[in-house]
Amino acid sequence: MPQPAVVDIHTHMYPPSYIKLLSSRSTVPYIYHPTPAETPDSDPRLIILASDDDPSRPKSSRGRPVDSTYSSFDQKRAFMRRHGISCSVISLANPWLDFLDPDSALKTAQEINNDLDAACAENNGSASHEGLKLFAFGCLPLSAPARDIVSEIQRLKSLGHVKGVIMGTTGLGNGLDDPALDDVYSALSSTATLVFLHPHYGLPDSAFGGPEVVAKSGHVLPLALGFPLETTIAVSRMYLSGVFDRHPQLQFLLAHSGGTLPFLAGRIESCVAHEREFIANGGHRQGPQRSIWDVLHTNIYLDAVIYGQPGLKAAIEAAGSVDRVMFGTDHPFFPPLGDDKEAKWLSVESNKGAIDGCFPEDEDAKRKILGGNAIRVLGLDL
């Protein structure tokens, strides 16, 4: 019996054109290439979070090393083989193209989307990759005028290997509840384009007690708490402002199992129900018109990047069905820190282990989360 397909829907790539773009910059986000005098660590450094750009450290030790796992399709395939992944839906990593000059954003997005589509086509057409398949989430020129964004959403339908778009939480600069996004949401809805929503900006340092507090534990507070909260806040703002009322066809896939939305959905629902600002005014109740649970069951998919059974169970329960949760790895982030370069990645194994642990006897549920749901929802031809 053939092994069921394992599809990784949360896996990032920095194509060469994107590495070049970041290397040309000197403010966040940027890639710093240490000088020979700054060795022994001679890998370029990727500085993508404001908290990475600590001026008290030399640039050669800020951020994280960018090795070939970030930009090499061979490395991506090696990672897939090592972990039994048969298909990866690659996406540009944060912060995507959020920082681009409005004038150049559309052209850059088109180039990168074409590159991604071509790379997937080349991979999938090759006989030498043992059947490993690649698809992509495209990127949008969100700093460009809305008409450019809409035109790229429509154009992406002509790229056969692009199966949706990845997006951050800032939208056009004012968050995802910005009424100026309505045309974008209409275009996403009418083209049935799935949005993979991913955090980048985290929370302000002051939320954690200030930069000194954050610095004590490296990236843990921004990554472990800031990222999930950013996603939760973004989706909550969409929900509270009625985006899902006005655009009931929107389809969002939320990174990191929805941040904390599955756990907090009940509290959000309760706070809305008890909010005096939303009391009916002239017979019409203010605020969101649909239950957050209805939105979760209708408009939202969750990845399974949550590293533990309690979270994964809550994600499945909040999503309303095992049909709405999809395996992912977050590669190339969270690599093993040990010396064994051939070891399986703890970050991947803990997510796979949570799926196994939730469904020790239910092969059908495991098959859906590991790949079946992604194949169905994204329409992957494997």
Place this chain on the structure above:
Amino acid sequence: MPQPAVVDIHTHMYPPSYIKLLSSRSTVPYIYHPTPAETPDSDPRLIILASDDDPSRPKSSRGRPVDSTYSSFDQKRAFMRRHGISCSVISLANPWLDFLDPDSALKTAQEINNDLDAACAENNGSASHEGLKLFAFGCLPLSAPARDIVSEIQRLKSLGHVKGVIMGTTGLGNGLDDPALDDVYSALSSTATLVFLHPHYGLPDSAFGGPEVVAKSGHVLPLALGFPLETTIAVSRMYLSGVFDRHPQLQFLLAHSGGTLPFLAGRIESCVAHEREFIANGGHRQGPQRSIWDVLHTNIYLDAVIYGQPGLKAAIEAAGSVDRVMFGTDHPFFPPLGDDKEAKWLSVESNKGAIDGCFPEDEDAKRKILGGNAIRVLGLDL
């Protein structure tokens, strides 16, 4: 067969002395008494969150009305009877005594703790309350010198109805990972005093996109997301800084089912395992020495104030056992907004419904969460 005990461990009271204290102030936290000219809403207004104190609104409409449910023991008992609650462990509501002048803090804490103990004693000794029992979490003079805090922790053991303390997330002003708290943690450990950890300060408005974004949906963002994140950040900072390594006997009960800790514990564990700052240095791994799961299973209890099954299941799963989760109501907050003053409270029924829904066939589990765990952990004599 007698009904099993229902114990509410998350239920607040503003004793008359506390109402008087807040009424004497004009900056957050304070109680504003509208003038007759400002009627028709003549209830005093409680302004406890910075976001409540919106200068664009008249004071008579800021915050929320303080009616007799905040300070009346008769009202507390009526609420208990209406919802089948046999015992309440009352606690001062946020922000407790965090704002007090250091010189007066110890004396005020002693007075309020004595008042709470006396009120519980009077209630429990009375034949006229149909067996309804009251106990209390005391408050600590956290703005006072550490020796005053320690002395009050020790003194509280002599107050027979005080079964622990309630505390916010600021500690002595610098958070719960402040090394200056070590003497306080030692006193809490040596006296086996449970800490009920409760949020108050939320997140800065900038985390939500600014005050204008927050204002659009009343209290929803600060209460639904800011409060749970505050708790999660506070406990994570304790964990990351080694508080639970140095004080392995600490017992914390976390409000709102731990904020988001049950959902994010796996991600925290993974981020710690992948954090370069924590890589072993000279053979000794840096950072927290214990697994977050071990801390959850050993040092942490969770209330069941989470308003939905997905969250409650995750809380129980993360706590490691149905023995570590306890029913609560958050009374007098989240009252019904409708006209039926005799109606059961949605906020209470949704939490009870989640417990019923998680354990449709398991009366023993329900009995533990609804009261058995609180009786055992707090040593309640019912």
